[in-house]
Amino acid sequence: MAAKIITITSGKGGVGKTTATANISVALAQLGQKVVCIDSDIGLRNLDVVLGLENRIVYDLVDVIEGRCRIRQAMIKDKRFEGMYLIPAAQTRNKNAVSPSDMIQLCNEIREEVNWILIDSPAGIERGFKNAIAPAEEVLVITNPDVSAVRDADRIIGIIESEEKGPARLIINRLNPEMIRRGEMLDAGDVLELLAVKLIGIVPEDEKVLRSTNIGKPVVTHEKSIAGQAFRNIARRMMGDDIPLIDLDAKDGIFNRISRIFNTGGE
Amino acid sequence: MSDWFSKFSGKTKSAGEAKERLKLILIHDRTDITATTLDEMKDGILQVISNHVTIDPSEVKITMVHEGREQRLIADIPLKQIGKQ
Numbered sequence A: 001m002a003a004k005i006i007t008i009t010s011g012k013g014g015v016g017k018t019t020a021t022a023n024i025s026v027a028l029a030q031l032g033q034k035v036v037c038i039d040s041d042i043g044l045r046n047l048d049v050v051l052g053l054e055n056r057i058v059y060d061l062v063d064v065i066e067g068r069c070r071i072r073q074a075m076i077k078d079k080r081f082e083g084m085y086l087i088p089a090a091q092t093r094n095k096n097a098v099s100p101s102d103m104i105q106l107c108n109e110i111r112e113e114v115n116w117i118l119i120d121s122p123a124g125i126e127r128g129f130k131n132a133i134a135p136a137e138e139v140l141v142i143t144n145p146d147v148s149a150v151r152d153a154d155r156i157i158g159i160i161e162s163e164e165k166g167p168a169r170l171i172i173n174r175l176n177p178e179m180i181r182r183g184e185m186l187d188a189g190d191v192l193e194l195l196a197v198k199l200i201g202i203v204p205e206d207e208k209v210l211r212s213t214n215i216g217k218p219v220v221t222h223e224k225s226i227a228g229q230a231f232r233n234i235a236r237r238m239m240g241d242d243i244p245l246i247d248l249d250a251k252d253g254i255f256n257r258i259s260r261i262f263n264t265g266g267e
Numbered sequence B: 001m002s003d004w005f006s007k008f009s010g011k012t013k014s015a016g017e018a019k020e021r022l023k024l025i026l027i028h029d030r031t032d033i034t035a036t037t038l039d040e041m042k043d044g045i046l047q048v049i050s051n052h053v054t055i056d057p058s059e060v061k062i063t064m065v066h067e068g069r070e071q072r073l074i075a076d077i078p079l080k081q082i083g084k085q
Helices: A017-030 A047-051 A061-065 A100-110 A127-133 A147-162 A177-181 A188-195 A207-215 A226-238 A254-264 B002-009 B014-031 B035-050
Strands: A004-009 A035-039 A084-087 A116-120 A138-143 A169-175 A198-204 B061-067 B070-076
Touching (some): A004 A017, A004 A127, A017 A047, A017 A084, A017 A138, A017 A226, A035 A047, A035 A100, A047 A084, A061 A100, A138 A147, A147 A188, A147 B014, A169 A188, A188 A198, A188 B014, A207 A226, B014 B061, B014 B070
Parallel strands (some): A004 A116, A004 A138, A035 A084, A035 A116, A138 A169, A169 A198
Antiparallel strands (some): B061 B070
8 A cells, every 4th residue: 555654744833733633634534545643742742632532542652662562552543533543652751762763664564554644743843853754755834824833834844855855835724814804914825925835725713623622523524614624625635636725826816815715614 | 095005905014014024034044144144255255256356345246035945145246347447
């Protein structure tokens, strides 16, 4: 099968890496794909709670790497979504327990059995980030339309290029059409122009994201959520489907762009 | 008028300021070249060139430009024509 290995990272913390990893993974599983998502944030695990799988953890990533269990035993099967698995991060162990070559070896061991391996990277540019991108064939950078998130995204995009993992593709998360209309938020075109990378999706701000995290059920399962729709579109683009992005042509008025975000849920 | 325009274009409020600030921040972050370093480089370049041809240092422009994610250092050095003084 030979899975495609994708890492989701951001530089800055709190921009939505874990939410994106969880939702894109579930969206891919719902498209009939076999998916393993790996939480590589050793010491600060969170992908399990976003997915609502925190009570099912027996073994974790470090247990696999240190040989206390087989990979299969650390892969938690999500019973709600056929083909969806999680390898959780260790919560208590030293983050130096994992090396980039450990991550490459681990991914190689499971890649023949699944279609996708999605790795949720920790924030920052340290060891944890290096571990997360080591096995990646493609890196998705997620950012928010604010100055510090965009600045950190630029830095991380530069590092991804110098590590020869580029070109990264961008997810702009938490875009607020009403604030853009008032001129109080950078729009997608501004962010793309500044970062000069390709876009894979725009996720509008949506209260249903927090609600879904509260109950441990990813927002992609919510038919009417605009953020859920945006994540479903990203998954389909990753599958190679041609789902149009909003037109970022300068001639296209800002109001048209916004109304399209409202009408089609993200794109 | 300008207030009406800013309301309509939605670009002269804080979003516009964010974009302008980010442009400068990113250029600096990507190159890691400070204004002082740029001046020092300029002096060095002028010295080397002056060893071979006559130039007017006040006419020399060394600027950083960016296309996409590529940064480029552009030096514009007009040569003094011989015989014109």
